[in-house]
Amino acid sequence: MTSPLEQKKIKIAGPSVVTANRTWDGIVVYRTAAKSWSADLSEAAIVRNSDEAKALLAESVADDVGAVGAYIAPVQVGADGKIEPGNLREQIRRTGVTIGQPAQV
Amino acid sequence: MYAYDEIDRTLVNERVSEFRDQVKRRLSGELTEDEFKILRLQNGVYLQLHAYMFRVAIPYGTLATNQLRALAHVARKYDRGYGHFTTRQNIQFNWIKLAELPDALEDLAKVGIHAMQTSGNNMRNVTSDQWAGVAPGEIEDPRIWSELIRQHTTLHPEFSFLPRKFKIAITASDHDRAAIKIHDIGLKLIKNEKGETGFEVLVGGGLGRTPFIAKTIKHFVHGRDILSYIEAILRVYNQYGRRDNIYKARIKILVHELGIEKFSREVEEEWQHIRNSSLQIDDEVIEDIRSRFTYPAYEKLPHMPDELRQAAADPDFEAWRKNSVAPHKVQGYSIVTISLKPIGKPPGDATAEQMDALADLADVYSFGEIRVGHEQNLALPHVAKRDLPALWKALDKLGLATPNVNLITDIIACPGLDYCSLANARSIPIAQELTRRFANHELASLIGRLHINISGCINACGHHHVGHIGILGVEKNGEEVYQITIGGRADENAALGTLIGPGVKFDEVADVIEDVVEAYLALRERPEELFMDTVKRLGVEPFKERVYATR
Numbered sequence: 155m156t157s158p159l160e161q162k163k164i165k166i167a168g169p170s171v172v173t174a175n176r177t178w179d180g181i182v183v184y185r186t187a188a189k190s191w192s193a194d195l196s197e198a199a200i201v202r203n204s205d206e207a208k209a210l211l212a213e214s215v216a217d218d219v220g221a222v223g224a225y226i227a228p229v230q231v232g233a234d235g236k237i238e239p240g241n242l243r244e245q246i247r248r249t250g251v252t253i254g255q256p257a258q259v
Numbered sequence: 260m261y262a263y264d265e266i267d268r269t270l271v272n273e274r275v276s277e278f279r280d281q282v283k284r285r286l287s288g289e290l291t292e293d294e295f296k297i298l299r300l301q302n303g304v305y306l307q308l309h310a311y312m313f314r315v316a317i318p319y320g321t322l323a324t325n326q327l328r329a330l331a332h333v334a335r336k337y338d339r340g341y342g343h344f345t346t347r348q349n350i351q352f353n354w355i356k357l358a359e360l361p362d363a364l365e366d367l368a369k370v371g372i373h374a375m376q377t378s379g380n381n382m383r384n385v386t387s388d389q390w391a392g393v394a395p396g397e398i399e400d401p402r403i404w405s406e407l408i409r410q411h412t413t414l415h416p417e418f419s420f421l422p423r424k425f426k427i428a429i430t431a432s433d434h435d436r437a438a439i440k441i442h443d444i445g446l447k448l449i450k451n452e453k454g455e456t457g458f459e460v461l462v463g464g465g466l467g468r469t470p471f472i473a474k475t476i477k478h479f480v481h482g483r484d485i486l487s488y489i490e491a492i493l494r495v496y497n498q499y500g501r502r503d504n505i506y507k508a509r510i511k512i513l514v515h516e517l518g519i520e521k522f523s524r525e526v527e528e529e530w531q532h533i534r535n536s537s538l539q540i541d542d543e544v545i546e547d548i549r550s551r552f553t554y555p556a557y558e559k560l561p562h563m564p565d566e567l568r569q570a571a572a573d574p575d576f577e578a579w580r581k582n583s584v585a586p587h588k589v590q591g592y593s594i595v596t597i598s599l600k601p602i603g604k605p606p607g608d609a610t611a612e613q614m615d616a617l618a619d620l621a622d623v624y625s626f627g628e629i630r631v632g633h634e635q636n637l638a639l640p641h642v643a644k645r646d647l648p649a650l651w652k653a654l655d656k657l658g659l660a661t662p663n664v665n666l667i668t669d670i671i672a673c674p675g676l677d678y679c680s681l682a683n684a685r686s687i688p689i690a691q692e693l694t695r696r697f698a699n700h701e702l703a704s705l706i707g708r709l710h711i712n713i714s715g716c717i718n719a720c721g722h723h724h725v726g727h728i729g730i731l732g733v734e735k736n737g738e739e740v741y742q743i744t745i746g747g748r749a750d751e752n753a754a755l756g757t758l759i760g761p762g763v764k765f766d767e768v769a770d771v772i773e774d775v776v777e778a779y780l781a782l783r784e785r786p787e788e789l790f791m792d793t794v795k796r797l798g799v800e801p802f803k804e805r806v807y808a809t810r
Contacts, residue, residue, distance in 0.1 A: 178286055179356035180310035219288040223306055241737055243676060247308050251677040253687050256341040256608040 164204045164211070168240070169231045171198040172207075172214045173247070174221035182247045183221050185214045191221050195237050195248055200229065260323050260628055261406055262551050263371045270413070271368045274375065278302050279361035286358060301381070301419075303349075303374025304360060307680050313338075313355040314377040315367060319387035319405040319429075320348040320631040324618035327629055329370045331614035337363045342614070344599060344607040346633045346671060346722055347426065348386045349377055353678055381419045382412040386428045388436045389632035392554065393640045395588045398448040399456060401431040403549050404485065407540065410548075411486050418493060422500035423508040425493070426465075433751065438633055440464045440473045440753035441725055443510045444492060449479065456482040462492060462522070463514030464753075466719035471511040472753050474519045476526065482545065484530075487538035491530035495522065555626035555641050560591025563644070570648035578700060579651050582662035584642075593644055595625075597637040597654065598661040598669065602698045605687045606672045607635030616657050624650050634710075635671055636664065666703040667711060667776070668694040671722055675715030675732065676739070682715035684732025684739035685765070689713055692769045697776075706776060709790045712747070725749035727790050728775060729756045730768060739765045745775065745802055746794045759803045763810070771806050778805035 172185040176193075183191040184198035192198065201207040207226050214224040228240030239245040246252060263271075278298070285295040299305075303314040315330065322330075330350055334342045337359050338352040345351055355363065367373060376384045385405045392400040408427060412418050418425070430437040431448035439445030445461035457479045464473025480488045492510075499517070501507045514522050570576045585594040597617065600606050609617075617637065621629050624646045625639035632638060642650060654660040663669050670693060673679065675686030690713055697703050712726025716733070723729035729744035741763055744756030763771050776790075782801055783793045794802070 175306055175310070177292075178358045180306065180354075182309060218291050219286075222292045242739065243308070246676060250309065251687075252685060253605060253677055253691065255339060256605060256610050 164207045166204060166207050169200050169202055169229050170207055170226045171200060171229050172210050172224050173227045174224035177219060177222050185210060198237060260553050271373045274373060275364045275368050278364060282357060282361050300379040303377035305378060307678055310354045311357050313352045314349050315372060315374050316377045316384040317348045317631050318384055318409050319402045320389045321402060322629040324621050324627045326370045326372050327614050327618040329367055329372060331611040332366060333363050335611040341608050341610045344631055344635050347384060348631050349384060375413055380421045380423050383424055383426045385409050386437055388430045388432060389630040389638050390436060390594055393587050393594055394432050395586050396432060398431040398450060401429040401448050405429050406548050421497060422502045435751040438749040441466055441749055445473045451479050458485055463511045465509050465511040466722060466724045468506055468717045470724045470755050471515060476523045483540045484534060486540060487534045488530055490533060490538060491526045494529050495525045557589045560643055562590055566645040566648055576648060576651050579660050579662040580647060583664045591644055593642050595639045595642045596664045597659050598664050599636050600663055600669050601658055601661045602694045603691050606670050606690050613657055613659060620653055662700060663703060665708050667697045667706050667709045668703055670711045672713040673715050673720035681718055683734035684715050686713040686715040686721055686732060689730060689768050693772055696769050696773060707789050722749060724755045725753060728772060741768045743771060745799045748791060757799045759799050760807050774806050775802050778802050
């Protein structure tokens, strides 16, 4: 996982969000514009340049009790404003494993 | 089985209390994640893609039935109803909540299980042959010595902040089922000309970004000196091992850069300082540990009972028996390997129901004992041959009688990008597709022994370097790409595989492996010539030509 330390020099190629894992249970969460965390990607704050990304990441990392391991992740924003993960890793984090889980099959 | 003494029980229970307090302080914000991370890692807790992952140790791969039931309980109560057996005799739970972890640890502590030595830059869970104590021809039970090392290294301050993690594996058989040559220290139990027990000591093995096969550093170290010798190795590593670069911090890099001769001189010099110290092991210490292992009261049973003779008429039973049943050191008994590689399912996973049911079967048929192997399968080590037909029927009902042990569908695979935060590519779906392609038992048997190992990143948790066919997932321009190696092996003749060419896409991997296998079947001189024999005879070129001629 790319740590905030490694993301000091932030360059983003497109719309991005800050994602992390909620501290008490570890689930995937996204930083919202209301300075909170949400498990729903559609509620994530979108950043579009390095300065915005840096600021959102700094604010997210500071909320160490709420979530852990915050980092910037790419997203795609559709014409209708719908937010989708920008790569396979983030797709898997959002929708879960791509395989049937043993207890469910 | 090994019975923990009061010291061990106290240690495990105190650890739970400490961790409960640490978690409480983390959740209240008293501890930051930076402060907490090392504490959680010392208790087997990682942060993965979807959740925290909890890794529990199964020292030298031995489990009692109450312990397996406790693992099932944790899977059911705190996780999503299953666990994943790893390549180092651990089990991982993928969906644990941090807030509930102390309770899970407490439940495990009641049956003497813990998560110490499963993560962090310390001495990891000591692993051994899953057939320890029952394999014919074994020098002696290697778990006695594994337990000695476990006791000495657990929470040992000198080994708790090493440059990197440190893994030891022990075998006592000529055929190495513990993969000792890919460990930081590999120990092979041997006898000297006086009949005394000792070890051939190997050092500097490991996979990951820079793979090495371990080299012999000393041909014989007397059993009484093994702790001091290991400590000497660790002191040299602690002194010279690199802490400035995580990629160069393992002992394999130090051994490679110093050279085995210089490294062994350094160890020898250090050893002479500490050899005749309190680290020298009295026979009584070994005997005390030995006395805490209990062995079954075997009956005198016939080599070929009637039940087995009659069951031989059933071709499905015979297919399973020939594949999954191995000779035992005691006449009338067998070692049964339980494949955790059903066709189309994730390798190494077991549900809580399967674990509970297997514990029941082990109570009835295997003196209450289960083993865990590094190939991500389980074993029942003491099954009377007369019970094999009944056991097979019961296993079959549980989906645990796939007759594919050591065959092409007995795939080792890491969790990959479906679970792991380090992974670049998925491993499990590749394994699933390959098991479907080679699901036909007659085809798999025709192919014979062939190990496919898959890793979803260069860290090599799926041991791809030492797979007969190795598959390494990498990421290239945002896509999963897989590199194929051929000719690796993890046994007593351990070797690293050779890359056959450019990586292939996710959807092409199974086709490529089919090509490699078809090439082997066409190239082998006779049916008994195994895949590895053909590769040894011809090299990788014919396989490379077959794979890339049309790609």
